[in-house]
Amino acid sequence: SAVISQKPSRDICQRGTSLTIQCQVDSQVTMMFWYRQQPGQSLTLIATANQGSEATYESGFVIDKFPISRPNLTFSTLTVSNMSPEDSSIYLCSVEDSVNEQFFGPGTRLTVL
């Protein structure tokens, strides 16, 4: 399975600021995903990021709030914009392998004050 790293691993941010989370994979993958995991809730898909095309957002998530970049087949970023305390969560990237299994990165733990 792919080895996935995320930066930063955690951060504490002020309300109204933005944070960009990086996801790096050790092999080329077509599909990368961004999820949110809030306490006591299930992992929720934010968007799918394919290289060379605009990200596809799920219901309830918009590009202005969560802009995503996918400049190549091993890297993606998710920005959480104009943050509020409700954005405090764990953000995870995942990749899909050739047999449609998804593997996750270690996550970024975000606290917004």
Next chain:
Amino acid sequence: QKEVEQDPGPLSVPEGAIVSLNCTYSNSAFQYFMWYRQYSRKGPELLMYTYSSGNKEDGRFTAQVDKSSKYISLFIRDSQPSDSATYLCAMAPGGTYKYIFGTGTRLKVLA
């Protein structure tokens, strides 16, 4: 009603016990069924990936899918303290990457 229901626990068992973790679902279109293990402050780790109904075994882990009852299970034999983690079920319809996750069951295996 959520598409996927999972008892959050915590479930506490003694070391060596057989653990049964379960999820129910409502969407009959689900074809792929996954179990992930998540240790505290770590990302989810894929344990089992099954397609359609039946059983799949991998070491001490057995995944079972009953599509007629819309019910999936993960059995852990000879449970160890190192199995203490949150276990997430996930499902997806055929031909799609859109995983739907349960909320996770927290398992504690007591030495």
